[in-house]
Amino acid sequence: MEAAILPRFGDADAFEMATIPIPRPAAGQLLVKVQAAGLNPVDYKTRMGKGQAARFTLPAILGWDIAGQIADAGQGAHKFKPGDRIFGMSNFPGPANAYAQFAVVQENEFTLVPDNVPDDMAGATPLAALTAWEALYDHAELKAGMRVLIHAAAGGVGHIAVQLARITETYVIGTASAQNHPYLKELGANECIDYREQRFETATAPVDVVLDGMGGETALRSLDIIKPGGVLVSLPSMFKDDPDVLARAKEKGVRVVWMSVRPAGERMEQIAALMAAGKLKVKVAASFPLKEVTKAHQLLESHHVQGKVVLLPN
Ligand SMILES: NC(=O)c1ccc[n+]([C@@H]2O[C@H](COP(=O)([O-])OP(=O)(O)OC[C@H]3O[C@@H](n4cnc5c(N)ncnc54)[C@H](OP(=O)(O)O)[C@@H]3O)[C@@H](O)[C@H]2O)c1
Structure with missing residues (x-):
C-alpha cells in the first residue's frame, strides 16, 4: 500500500511517499481501507517535533482521524462486518498511521458512518x-x-x-x-x-x-x-x-x-446520530490525494481554514 512517511520531524515538505506492507489486525482490531483521513493542528505540531511527537518513533506515519471500509477483522472483533463504513479517532494520542491506504484500528473507538454522510465529511469529523x-x-x-x-x-x-x-x-x-x-x-x-x-x-x-x-x-x-x-x-x-x-x-x-481530547466510541455514536439527523454538518474546505500531503499541511498551517482539511488516500 501507499503511505505518507515522515522520515524526520520538520517542515511540511518532510513527507515522503513509500510502498509498505498492509498491516494485519490483531485481536479486537479492524483493518480499514482509508477513504478519508482528517487533518488537525496536532498533526502539523507533531510533524514539527512538538504536539505528540514524543510518542512516535521515526520513520512515522501521522494522522488520527479515519473514515473507511472494513477490509478485515482480527479475532473477537464482531461489532461490524466487512465492507461496513466506519469512522473514528484512532488510538489518540498514540500513533494511528492514518496517512496510508490501509490502517489498523481498535473497533471500540469506531462507529458506523450514517448513509447520508460522505466519506470526506466522515474523515473530517472525529477529533x-x-x-x-x-x-x-x-x-x-x-x-x-x-x-x-x-x-x-x-x-x-x-x-x-x-x-x-x-x-x-x-x-x-x-x-x-x-x-x-x-x-x-x-x-x-x-x-x-x-x-x-x-x-x-x-x-x-x-x-x-x-x-x-x-x-x-x-x-x-x-x-x-x-x-x-x-x-x-x-x-x-x-x-x-x-x-x-x-x-x-x-x-x-x-x-x-x-483539556486533552479522549477517544470515545460511544460518543462517536452520538455524533453520528446528530449527523444522520442532519443536525450536525462538518465542513470540508479542501481535500487532497495522499501524495499532496505537503500541500494539505501547508493549508492547515495557514490557520485560516473554514472547517476541515482531509486526505483521500484511495
Ligand atoms: N487539547 C485538545 O484536546 C485539542 C483538540 C483539538 C484542537 N486543539 C487545538 O485547538 C486549536 C484549534 O483547533 P482547530 O482544529 O479548530 O484549528 P483550525 O481549524 O486550524 O482553526 C482555524 C480557524 O482559526 C480562526 N482564527 C485564526 N486566528 C484567530 C483569532 N485570532 N481569533 C479567532 N479566530 C481565529 C480562523 O478564522 P479566520 O480565518 O476568520 O481568522 C480559522 O477559521 C489548535 O491549537 C488545536 O491544536 C486542542
Whole structure:
C-alpha cells in the first residue's frame, strides 16, 4: 500500500511517499481501507517535533482521524462486518498511521458512518467533534439559556462547537474574521465578533462559557468576559497551566480547564446520530490525494481554514 512517511520531524515538505506492507489486525482490531483521513493542528505540531511527537518513533506515519471500509477483522472483533463504513479517532494520542491506504484500528473507538454522510465529511469529523463535545458538555456542562463565546468559531473545532451549542439552545457568540461571519450565521451563531476590529471582551455582554481554540493572550483576555462561577475551556496544550491565566481566573472566580481530547466510541455514536439527523454538518474546505500531503499541511498551517482539511488516500 501507499503511505505518507515522515522520515524526520520538520517542515511540511518532510513527507515522503513509500510502498509498505498492509498491516494485519490483531485481536479486537479492524483493518480499514482509508477513504478519508482528517487533518488537525496536532498533526502539523507533531510533524514539527512538538504536539505528540514524543510518542512516535521515526520513520512515522501521522494522522488520527479515519473514515473507511472494513477490509478485515482480527479475532473477537464482531461489532461490524466487512465492507461496513466506519469512522473514528484512532488510538489518540498514540500513533494511528492514518496517512496510508490501509490502517489498523481498535473497533471500540469506531462507529458506523450514517448513509447520508460522505466519506470526506466522515474523515473530517472525529477529533474535532469529540473535542467540541467534551469541551462543551463534559467540562463546561452546557445548559440551555447559557451564553457561550467560541473563539476560532469558523475553524475545525469551532464550527462544530457552534452547532452543538445551538442544538443545546444556548446563545452563541463566535469570533472570526469578517469574511467568516455569514458562514457563522448560517451555522446558527447569534452574534459574531471580528477579532481583527473589535476587542471581544468588550464587544458583547458577559458569558457563562468560553471555548478557546487560541490560547495565550486570548485565554487571558477571555477571563474578563466570563461571569463569576463561569468556565474557560482552553484547547491549545502549549499554554497549559499558564500562571497569568490561573492568577486572573482565581481573582475573577472563573474555573479554567485545559483539556486533552479522549477517544470515545460511544460518543462517536452520538455524533453520528446528530449527523444522520442532519443536525450536525462538518465542513470540508479542501481535500487532497495522499501524495499532496505537503500541500494539505501547508493549508492547515495557514490557520485560516473554514472547517476541515482531509486526505483521500484511495
Ligand atoms: N487539547 C485538545 O484536546 C485539542 C483538540 C483539538 C484542537 N486543539 C487545538 O485547538 C486549536 C484549534 O483547533 P482547530 O482544529 O479548530 O484549528 P483550525 O481549524 O486550524 O482553526 C482555524 C480557524 O482559526 C480562526 N482564527 C485564526 N486566528 C484567530 C483569532 N485570532 N481569533 C479567532 N479566530 C481565529 C480562523 O478564522 P479566520 O480565518 O476568520 O481568522 C480559522 O477559521 C489548535 O491549537 C488545536 O491544536 C486542542
